[in-house]
Amino acid sequence: MGATIVEKIFSRKCGSDIRAGDVVMAPLDGMMIHDITGPLAIQKFYEMGGKKVCDPKAVIMLFDHQIPADSIEAANNHVYMRKFAAEQGIHNYDINEGVCHQVTIEKGRAAPGEIVVGADSHTCMYGATGAFATGIGSTDMGFALKFGALYFKVPETIRADVSGKFQKRVGAKDLILAIAADIGADGATYKAIEFTGKTIRKLDMAGRMTLCNMAIEMGGKAGIVAPDKVTWEYMKGRRKMKPFALDSDPGATFAETKSYDVTDLEPQVAVPHNVDTGIPVGKVEGTHIDQVFIGSCTNGRFEDLAEAASVLGKKRFSPKVRTIIIPASRDEYLKALSAGLIEKFVKAGALVEAPCCGPCMGGAFGLIAPGEVSLATSNRNFKGRQGSTDGKVYLCSPATAAASAIMGVIADPREV
Amino acid sequence: MAAKKNVPVKKVVVADGPVAKNARTWKFGDNIDTDAIIPGRFLILNNPDELAKHAFEGTRDEYAKKVQEGDVIVGGRNFGCGSSREHAPLALVGGGVKVVVAQSFARIFFRNSVNVGVLPVVCPDADKIEDGAKIALNVRDGYLEADGKKYAIEPVPEFMQGIIDAGGLVEYAKTLKEMPVCTK
Numbered sequence: 001m002g003a004t005i006v007e008k009i010f011s012r013k014c015g016s017d018i019r020a021g022d023v024v025m026a027p028l029d030g031m032m033i034h035d036i037t038g039p040l041a042i043q044k045f046y047e048m049g050g051k052k053v054c055d056p057k058a059v060i061m062l063f064d065h066q067i068p069a070d071s072i073e074a075a076n077n078h079v080y081m082r083k084f085a086a087e088q089g090i091h092n093y094d095i096n097e098g099v100c101h102q103v104t105i106e107k108g109r110a111a112p113g114e115i116v117v118g119a120d121s122h123t124c125m126y127g128a129t130g131a132f133a134t135g136i137g138s139t140d141m142g143f144a145l146k147f148g149a150l151y152f153k154v155p156e157t158i159r160a161d162v163s164g165k166f167q168k169r170v171g172a173k174d175l176i177l178a179i180a181a182d183i184g185a186d187g188a189t190y191k192a193i194e195f196t197g198k199t200i201r202k203l204d205m206a207g208r209m210t211l212c213n214m215a216i217e218m219g220g221k222a223g224i225v226a227p228d229k230v231t232w233e234y235m236k237g238r239r240k241m242k243p244f245a246l247d248s249d250p251g252a253t254f255a256e257t258k259s260y261d262v263t264d265l266e267p268q269v270a271v272p273h274n275v276d277t278g279i280p281v282g283k284v285e286g287t288h289i290d291q292v293f294i295g296s297c298t299n300g301r302f303e304d305l306a307e308a309a310s311v312l313g314k315k316r317f318s319p320k321v322r323t324i325i326i327p328a329s330r331d332e333y334l335k336a337l338s339a340g341l342i343e344k345f346v347k348a349g350a351l352v353e354a355p356c357c358g359p360c361m362g363g364a365f366g367l368i369a370p371g372e373v374s375l376a377t378s379n380r381n382f383k384g385r386q387g388s389t390d391g392k393v394y395l396c397s398p399a400t401a402a403a404s405a406i407m408g409v410i411a412d413p414r415e416v
Numbered sequence: 417m418a419a420k421k422n423v424p425v426k427k428v429v430v431a432d433g434p435v436a437k438n439a440r441t442w443k444f445g446d447n448i449d450t451d452a453i454i455p456g457r458f459l460i461l462n463n464p465d466e467l468a469k470h471a472f473e474g475t476r477d478e479y480a481k482k483v484q485e486g487d488v489i490v491g492g493r494n495f496g497c498g499s500s501r502e503h504a505p506l507a508l509v510g511g512g513v514k515v516v517v518a519q520s521f522a523r524i525f526f527r528n529s530v531n532v533g534v535l536p537v538v539c540p541d542a543d544k545i546e547d548g549a550k551i552a553l554n555v556r557d558g559y560l561e562a563d564g565k566k567y568a569i570e571p572v573p574e575f576m577q578g579i580i581d582a583g584g585l586v587e588y589a590k591t592l593k594e595m596p597v598c599t600k
Contacts, residue, residue: 137528363456389474
């Protein structure tokens with residue numbers, strides 16, 4: 001009987017035939033903790049009687065949500081985690097590298113066939129490398145730190161088969177917003193979503209990361225793309241690994257197979273206050289906005305910034321809108337800097353911040369006031385997500401965000 | 417679950433019968449996300465009592481002031497969607513809530529709840545339960561009673577029962593010296 005890529009990963013790790021629905025205590029290749037969920041995970045580790053972390057080399061620690069510390073409480077959380085890292089011999093990337101998910105992938109800490117957990121729901125992004133990766137809570141993380149393993153109910157897989165060529169200014173973010181609108185906010189609960197098909201094979205790693213990142217917005221346990229040439233090319237220099245085949249068998253059992261053709265896909269915008277509300281940008285064109293945010297683990301990569309810069313051309317961002325641009329990591333920042341994008345953005349009127357989560361989590365800076373409207377390339381538009389519960393958040397691609405920042409209202413990037 | 421047999425039953429999280437004297441329900445709708453349960457700006461707090469002061473802030477402001485020990489949260493579909501922040505179930509724990517009833521739960525919230533000692537109860541008819549209803553659970557027989565009406569509830573997944581019986585994942589983990597991996 002054929003197996004899905006997820007079933008194969010668990011079977012490989014455990015050396016026996018494991019199928020969707022099985023509950024298994026699986027060994028972990030990586031565990032990521034950051035400054036928000038980390039302190040609680042460490043507390044739980046100690047409460048469980050933990051003394052030494054099972055495998056300090058498997059722990060990925062960094063701070064990205066509240067950096068540089070924006071309150072004394074945040075500073076205290078950072079101190080607490082630094083002390084833990086020193087005591088346990090864990091390498092701590094501290095405030096230096098950027099958003100946890102981007103950094104984890106960039107540093108080669110998630111790779112094809114591995115099982116990685118992170119104390120953050122968007123951990124599912126590592127599936128872009130062909131890893132099985134899922135977000136967990138702090139108590140589960142405390143357990144993982146202690147035992148180097150965690151129990152999983154192996155998920156069924158929804159197969160999203162994507163074909164067609166994107167129109168200009170349309171891309172991975174528009175696709176995933178359309179898929180989320182189709183599957184719904186809870187349509188993939190307890191399931192993995194495998195992105196496959198000709199369009200995915202041609203998609204770069206940045207786009208694959210955007211897709212997998214948002215699997216959780218449909219309730220998904222994981223998003224995953226089978227490793228191929230693009231993946232192995234990306235892994236070069238990050239990990240010493242020999243490429244191997246890892247793909248769902250043709251006869252594998254899927255919970256569902258969905259087909260998407262992107263040929264006529266228009267730029268999508270998810271309207272307040274849920275992510276599964278994606279509609280063509282034309283339906284909200286002209287909507288008032290106060291702030292535009294281009295960044296986050298979903299869309300803060302060089303490719304995203306380059307797309308925004310391409311839409312910008314020689315124009316300027318509207319003075320009526322606050323345009324905040326945050327590269328997802330130090331590496332992405334440097335690439336943008338070398339390519340002259342940062343200078344271009346600053347000259348056009350944007351505020352460019354150092355790599356971090358920024359306004360996405362609504363706990364640090366870039367918050368919106370009651371009645372204000374934010375348009376963001378991040379992943380959630382829940383009520384209060386970026387500040388006041390009386391504010392509104394719309395989600396879109398970097399191209400749509402740039403076009404809207406130029407026009408001062410929500411705009412179609414194909415027409416700017 | 418590999419080592420389940422070796423785990424002594426320490427306590428059951430929720431006893432059957434009335435959840436608490438004068439317990440009431442707090443009714444919410446579909447897709448109640450973790451930002452609604454505890455807004456991002458309060459995640460610098462790690463203490464359940466402190467978190468509880470800000471639970472549902474901006475969504476239902478009277479909740480934090482009026483919630484009492486033993487009260488029950490009732491939600492619709494996809495309760496607890498969004499972030500992996502365990503601060504969400506902890507903010508409920510801090511207010512004395514030990515049970516959340518919903519038509520369905522988001523995966524991470526469900527698991528976090530079990531881990532911190534909140535019982536997530538799946539009740540397909542949860543949308544019919546009214547705000548402020550008096551509620552009693554009968555987990556063993558698979559139903560709950562709200563304002564005298566009976567509603568069926570689904571059993572807790574078998575593999576989670578060991579953790580619930582231990583009183584949460586911390587208590588469960590304390591009983592284990594090492595974890596046998598790769599056992600179904």
